[in-house]
Amino acid sequence: MRIAVCLKHVPDITTVEVDPFTGAIDKSRLLFVTNPADTVALELALQLGGERGRVLGMTVGPSATEAVLRAALAVGATRVLRLWDERLDALAPPLTARLLAAALRGEGMPDLVLCGTRSSDVGSGQVPALLGEFLGWPVITDVTQIELEPHQARVQRRLDRGAREVLEVSLPAVLAVEPGLAQLRHASFPGLMRAQRAAIPVRGVNELGLNIDELVFALPVHQAFTPPRPRSRPIFTPDATRPPHERIAAIVEAGVTRKSGKVLEGAPQPMAEAIVAFLREQGFV
Amino acid sequence: MVTTLEERMRTVRFRVDDRPHILVNAGICKDCSVRACVYVCPANLFVPLDDGGILFNYEECFECGTCYIACDKEGAIQWSYPRGGYGVTFREA
Amino acid sequence: MALLSKATSLALVQNVHRLVGLPNGFPPPEAPPAPRVRLRAPGTRSAEHVDVAVIGAGPAGSAAALIAARAGLKVLLLERGEYPGAKNVSGAAFYGSAIMDELIPRWWEQAPVERYLSRRVLAFMAPETSVALDFRSARFAEPPYNGVAILRPKFDRWFADQAVAAGAFLLNAAVVDDVLWEDGRVAGVRVRRDGGDIRADVVIACDGANSLIAKKAGLQRQFHAHEMSLGVKEVLALDEATIRERFQLSGNDGMAVEYIGSITEEVSGGAFLYTNRNTLSLGIIGQISSLAQHKRRPYELLEGFKAHPAVAPLVRGGTVREYSAHIIPEAGWNMLPKLATGGMMVAGDAAALCFVAGLYLEGINYAILSGIAAGETAIAAYHEQDFSAASLARYETALKARHVLGDFHGYRHAPAMVNSERLQNLYPAVIAHAAEQIFRVRGEPKQKIGPIALEALRQHKVAPVELIQDMLNAGRSFGW
Numbered sequence: 130m131r132i133a134v135c136l137k138h139v140p141d142i143t144t145v146e147v148d149p150f151t152g153a154i155d156k157s158r159l160l161f162v163t164n165p166a167d168t169v170a171l172e173l174a175l176q177l178g179g180e181r182g183r184v185l186g187m188t189v190g191p192s193a194t195e196a197v198l199r200a201a202l203a204v205g206a207t208r209v210l211r212l213w214d215e216r217l218d219a220l221a222p223p224l225t226a227r228l229l230a231a232a233l234r235g236e237g238m239p240d241l242v243l244c245g246t247r248s249s250d251v252g253s254g255q256v257p258a259l260l261g262e263f264l265g266w267p268v269i270t271d272v273t274q275i276e277l278e279p280h281q282a283r284v285q286r287r288l289d290r291g292a293r294e295v296l297e298v299s300l301p302a303v304l305a306v307e308p309g310l311a312q313l314r315h316a317s318f319p320g321l322m323r324a325q326r327a328a329i330p331v332r333g334v335n336e337l338g339l340n341i342d343e344l345v346f347a348l349p350v351h352q353a354f355t356p357p358r359p360r361s362r363p364i365f366t367p368d369a370t371r372p373p374h375e376r377i378a379a380i381v382e383a384g385v386t387r388k389s390g391k392v393l394e395g396a397p398q399p400m401a402e403a404i405v406a407f408l409r410e411q412g413f414v
Numbered sequence: 415m416v417t418t419l420e421e422r423m424r425t426v427r428f429r430v431d432d433r434p435h436i437l438v439n440a441g442i443c444k445d446c447s448v449r450a451c452v453y454v455c456p457a458n459l460f461v462p463l464d465d466g467g468i469l470f471n472y473e474e475c476f477e478c479g480t481c482y483i484a485c486d487k488e489g490a491i492q493w494s495y496p497r498g499g500y501g502v503t504f505r506e507a
Numbered sequence: 508m509a510l511l512s513k514a515t516s517l518a519l520v521q522n523v524h525r526l527v528g529l530p531n532g533f534p535p536p537e538a539p540p541a542p543r544v545r546l547r548a549p550g551t552r553s554a555e556h557v558d559v560a561v562i563g564a565g566p567a568g569s570a571a572a573l574i575a576a577r578a579g580l581k582v583l584l585l586e587r588g589e590y591p592g593a594k595n596v597s598g599a600a601f602y603g604s605a606i607m608d609e610l611i612p613r614w615w616e617q618a619p620v621e622r623y624l625s626r627r628v629l630a631f632m633a634p635e636t637s638v639a640l641d642f643r644s645a646r647f648a649e650p651p652y653n654g655v656a657i658l659r660p661k662f663d664r665w666f667a668d669q670a671v672a673a674g675a676f677l678l679n680a681a682v683v684d685d686v687l688w689e690d691g692r693v694a695g696v697r698v699r700r701d702g703g704d705i706r707a708d709v710v711i712a713c714d715g716a717n718s719l720i721a722k723k724a725g726l727q728r729q730f731h732a733h734e735m736s737l738g739v740k741e742v743l744a745l746d747e748a749t750i751r752e753r754f755q756l757s758g759n760d761g762m763a764v765e766y767i768g769s770i771t772e773e774v775s776g777g778a779f780l781y782t783n784r785n786t787l788s789l790g791i792i793g794q795i796s797s798l799a800q801h802k803r804r805p806y807e808l809l810e811g812f813k814a815h816p817a818v819a820p821l822v823r824g825g826t827v828r829e830y831s832a833h834i835i836p837e838a839g840w841n842m843l844p845k846l847a848t849g850g851m852m853v854a855g856d857a858a859a860l861c862f863v864a865g866l867y868l869e870g871i872n873y874a875i876l877s878g879i880a881a882g883e884t885a886i887a888a889y890h891e892q893d894f895s896a897a898s899l900a901r902y903e904t905a906l907k908a909r910h911v912l913g914d915f916h917g918y919r920h921a922p923a924m925v926n927s928e929r930l931q932n933l934y935p936a937v938i939a940h941a942a943e944q945i946f947r948v949r950g951e952p953k954q955k956i957g958p959i960a961l962e963a964l965r966q967h968k969v970a971p972v973e974l975i976q977d978m979l980n981a982g983r984s985f986g987w
Contacts, residue, residue: 141427141429143427143428144427144505158505158828160427160503160505160589312432315497315498315499315700315701316700317700317701317702317703318555318681318698318700318701318702318703318705319555319702320702321498321678321680321681321700322555322678325676325677325678416810416814417741417810417827419806421827422741422806422827422830423830425827425828425829425830426829426830426831429589448799450732450798450799453798453799453802453803453804454737454795454798454799454804454805456737456739456805456806456832457832458804458806476831476832476833477594478737478832478833478834479716479717479735479834480735480737480795480832480834483730483732483735483795483834484732484795484796484798484799486732494684494719495587495682495719496682497682497699498587498679498680498681498682498698498699498700499589499680501594502593502594503588503589503593503594504592504593504594504595504596504659504660504829504831505660505829506658506660506661506742506786506828506829507595507596507597507658507659507660507740507742507829507831507833
């Protein structure tokens with residue numbers, strides 16, 4: 130089993146301090162870690178790969194980001210790869226995903242790519258989806274459980290309101306896992322020494338067979354809008370007179386009662402007006 | 415301007431391990447009337463309980479050692495450092 | 508963003524459903540690779556062998572590692588923090604510039620130094636009054652600088668990097684739990700990780716004030732609560748211009764203030780304040796036995812210190828950037844461990860080489876000196892391939908040659924004296940009281956200083972016998 134894991138070097142969120150007046154982040158206070166969801170991806174890769182597994186850790190970024198690769202080597206990643214080019218100065222999800230896809234093509238395709246479902250700093254959650262797109266592989270996000278079967282995986286995925294769904298997907302595939310599912314193992318002493326001694330290979334844009342001019346692009350913006358601010362909801366508290374088990378059930382359901390849809394009938398204009406009135410009331414328009 | 419301990423503690427970065435590095439023996443603490451640990455700990459991590467025991471919160475520990483040095487009850491505080499990579503990380507101290 | 512991400516993930520999941528059941532259009536995975544051979548099962552001894560294992564990358568450890576690595580020895584420097592300095596706290600004034608200059612010429616040009624301490628103040632505190640001795644020297648503001656203000660997480664990291672540049676191998680996040688023994692001598696260390704046993708010809712324990720390794724190896728005894736003090740500290744942000752103006756400093760000059768007297772109320776201890784570039788370091792130090800006896804919480808004493816009329820204007824407007832705490836071995840000569848045994852030496856705070864004597868509050872300089880001495884002893888032992896207790900006993904000779912043991916022996920009576928009840932609270936109050944009488948103008952006949960002093964002593968119920976005894980004690984501690 131060959132598994133590639135995408136690892137991002139991010140500021141530990143507990144060290145991010147924003148100046149209340151300027152809105153600027155105090156960079157001198159930042160300490161960096163591996164993105165928490167990515168450490169789950171790494172741990173799962175080591176578990177799923179087992180004794181015979183080969184785990185490739187990858188990151189995109191300047192030399193300081195090597196730390197996440199050394200941490201991956203220390204816990205048992207077989208190989209690591211840093212993707213960067215001095216001509217690049219900032220990261221954007223499409224760029225990150227293109228570099229990762231190109232590197233995987235160059236390194237021999239793995240059977241599985243594991244990512245964290247989103248990073249704890251920017252957190253747009255786009256890289257797994259874009260990586261799947263560029264590789265032409267299926268992608269499942271918000272993954273909470275993975276079972277490997279020959280040539281396919283059975284994957285549990287988180288839905289809203291505590292619901293789950295189980296999917297089967299053929300391999301190779303990109304799976305993006307939720308943070309907090311597993312704790313990364315503690316590195317052994319030989320692992321730590323090996324990681325500290327390792328020379329971390331770097332691949333530049335040209336070595337990845339890419340053209341820098343095609344990579345540095347402005348994202349096409351079709352339309353920019355600020356979504357309406359959703360109405361604030363009061364915090365749900367269950368009826369204190371109900372018995373405990375009913376109250377617990379009510380809390381678990383977060384106070385959501387299934388709404389039955391309202392069916393409008395009649396002439397188009399009053400129906401349209403009713404719809405607009407409803408949207409306005411709900412804060413969408 | 416008074417700074418509360420809570421405000422102070424928020425300026426410190428801790429990486430919390432899932433296992434405690436200091437163990438407090440509640441059986442011994444129940445017979446202790448001195449309770450030096452409750453006062454001397456710079457992070458106020460020792461909380462006296464109604465049943466006479468002591469609750470120790472290891473998460474925001476400075477790893478200074480004051481508690482075991484102040485404690486005169488043999489075996490009450492089993493003290494060590496957290497595992498490598500965990501515990502307090504000072505940025506400016 | 509959330510909307511977009513949801514839409515993308517939904518579309519792709521539909522994609523997945525479509526794929527399931529379709530013939531796999533991708534090339535089949537390669538045959539599984541041959542199983543990797545595990546060289547070592549977890550928990551077994553690692554094959555690592557080094558000439559010198561240094562425990563702790565503080566000033567003592569980095570100095571020892573640097574010296575030994577420069578001589579070509581294979582040195583492993585083990586640090587339990589995320590980086591060197593991550594677990595370390597000092598005031599921090601560093602009075603070892605000349606020593607450091609021997610190791611790294613013109614070190615101040617490259618090290619993270621906050622300010623050059625050209626102004627030293629010793630303040631005697633009573634609840635509402637204070638008397639200070641204010642010393643300034645232009646010569647202290649010139650290279651090699653007598654003392655500098657530093658921040659340990661930055662300074663220690665830089666110093667450890669110098670050891671690495673000299674060839675030492677630094678490993679962070681490595682907690683050493685014990686030493687390994689062989690044929691009755693120390694032969695390595697045990698790191699708290701799988702496969703964490705490392706063989707070393709010489710182990711230099713620089714693991715700080717708790718000295719756990721020296722205790723495990725039987726070189727240090729358990730501490731008494733009166734021998735150790737707790738320091739709690741704040742770093743306060745204040746802009747550079749305000750610091751210069753408020754403390755009357757020019758350029759990168761800095762000031763160190765040590766406070767004794769009632770500043771820690773009934774608790775034996777003191778306080779300090781140092782100027783950094785754009786922060787202040789300040790804190791209180793309290794003897795642990797005294798804190799426990801009086802049931803005083805250290806952070807409340809810190810708050811009281813900041814609120815004292817002589818201190819409040821100095822810290823006004825400063826916002827807390829970091830709170831920290833650390834213990835200080837204060838009993839000096841009386842708590843020195845056995846400094847060496849077969850295969851092992853102890854240096855820095857781990858050897859209780861912290862010089863606390865009222866006027867002086869020094870440790871980093873002695874840590875570096877002892878680190879150098881231990882490093883040099885290790886080099887000599889390596890060349891002779893003799894790591895016996897007799898061979899490493901030369902460490903003590905090296906410490907004497909560098910005046911470390913002489914200083915501690917000479918001032919061996921000072922710690923008890925400084926922490927005594929009368930010196931802590933009574934005499935500072937007498938001095939402050941007398942000063943108030945001297946400066947107060949009442950429109951009555953002016954008294955001479957002699958009668959004022961006698962009256963102050965009488966009012967504070969100072970017994971003549973005790974006073975003479977304390978003067979002799981002070982003379983013995985500091986004078987001759």
